[in-house]
Amino acid sequence: MLIDAKLLSEEALRGIAEHYVISQLSETEESPQFDIWVEKTLEAIARGELVVEYSEVNDSVYLKRRDELPR
Structure with a gap:
């Protein structure tokens, strides 16, 4: 089920974004610039x-690329 990001608090949205970035770090060889x-x-x-x-x-709640959603 999709959740409208506008309904989330700034703190909640940032937490979801941070979790997403951490999950992507293992898939890249670049040195992480976490805040950026x-x-x-x-x-x-x-x-x-x-x-x-x-x-x-x-x-659980997570981020997904829009193009990965079923049509």
Whole structure:
């Protein structure tokens, strides 16, 4: 189920973005610039490139690229 990011507090959204960045760090060889990556992630959410999804199965919230959503 998708959640409108505008309904989340700034603190909650930042936490989700930080978790997303941490999960992506293992997939890259670049030296992490954590704060910059978090800001870029928040910008991608604002542009609608990343969406917030709630998984009822896992009872968790995570970010997903819009182009990964089923059509």
